[in-house]
Amino acid sequence: KAGVTQxxxxxxxxxxxxxxxxxxxxxxxxxxxxxxxTPGQGLQFLFEYFSxxxxxxxxxxxxxxxxxxxxxxxxxxxxxxxxxxxxxxxxASSLAGAAYNSPLHFGNGTRLTVT
Amino acid sequence: AQSVTQPDIHITVSEGASLELRCxxxxxxxxYLxxxxxSPGQGLQLLLKYFSGDxxxxxxxxxxxxxxxxxxxxxxxxxxxxxxxxxxxxxxxGYKPTGFQKxxxxxxxxxxxxx
Numbered sequence: 001k002a003g004v005t006q007x008x009x010x011x012x013x014x015x016x017x018x019x020x021x022x023x024x025x026x027x028x029x030x031x032x033x034x035x036x037x038t039p040g041q042g043l044q045f046l047f048e049y050f051s052x053x054x055x056x057x058x059x060x061x062x063x064x065x066x067x068x069x070x071x072x073x074x075x076x077x078x079x080x081x082x083x084x085x086x087x088x089x090x091x092a093s094s095l096a097g098a099a100y101n102s103p104l105h106f107g108n109g110t111r112l113t114v115t
Numbered sequence: 116a117q118s119v120t121q122p123d124i125h126i127t128v129s130e131g132a133s134l135e136l137r138c139x140x141x142x143x144x145x146x147y148l149x150x151x152x153x154s155p156g157q158g159l160q161l162l163l164k165y166f167s168g169d170x171x172x173x174x175x176x177x178x179x180x181x182x183x184x185x186x187x188x189x190x191x192x193x194x195x196x197x198x199x200x201x202x203x204x205x206x207x208x209g210y211k212p213t214g215f216q217k218x219x220x221x222x223x224x225x226x227x228x229x230x
Binding site for chain 1: 147149151156157158159160164166172205209210216217218219220221222223230
């Protein structure tokens with residue numbers, strides 16, 4: 001069974017641009033959550049989706065948004081990029097439970113660099 | 116506020132020696148507890164989890180962890196470290212205070228294995 005797939009692996013963007021990251025969960029998994037990983041802040045929760053509905057949201061500005069499609073694939077979008085948005089963005093899926101009480105299966109992440 | 120502490124940023128262990136990585140959390144009730152491992156350029160992989168029951172849990176790759184309620188700790192152990200265990204290890208704590216779900220990661224401990 002294929003794991004969690006994130007595309008692209010690397011992105012370089014300029015301040016002020018916007019970016020869309022994609023995540024395909026493990027087949028059959030309905031819950032997808034997103035995390036931002038930086039050396040300074042560590043792993044920070046962005047949001048969680050289940051059956052196309054946002055179930056939970058972290059403390060990030062409105063420039064960060066996401067959605068989930070009927071096939072459970074998810075995208076996250078960051079608008080008006082800032083230098084501080086440079087990070088590894090990780091997507092994780094779980095079978096049905098919520099991120100706080102279920103084993104998560106992570107993708108290898110998208111490395112976003114904002115210049 | 117709830118928090119997760121991994122007091123050791125780096126740990127160096129000789130190959131074949133035993134390992135213990137510390138994790139402490141602050142939360143009144145028993146949370147959901149996880150240990151994840153991240154190799155360079157990769158996402159996180161679940162090592163083990165504790166939800167309830169026997170406080171000593173076994174995971175993959177020969178790892179185990181013990182939940183100690185009185186100390187609010189969930190330390191990870193391995194009796195004999197292999198060079199391939201060099202990676203970063205994250206403790207994560209999930210809880211649901213007053214209906215709001217949270218999954219918080221510790222700042223991680225980087226394990227170096229010396230020959």
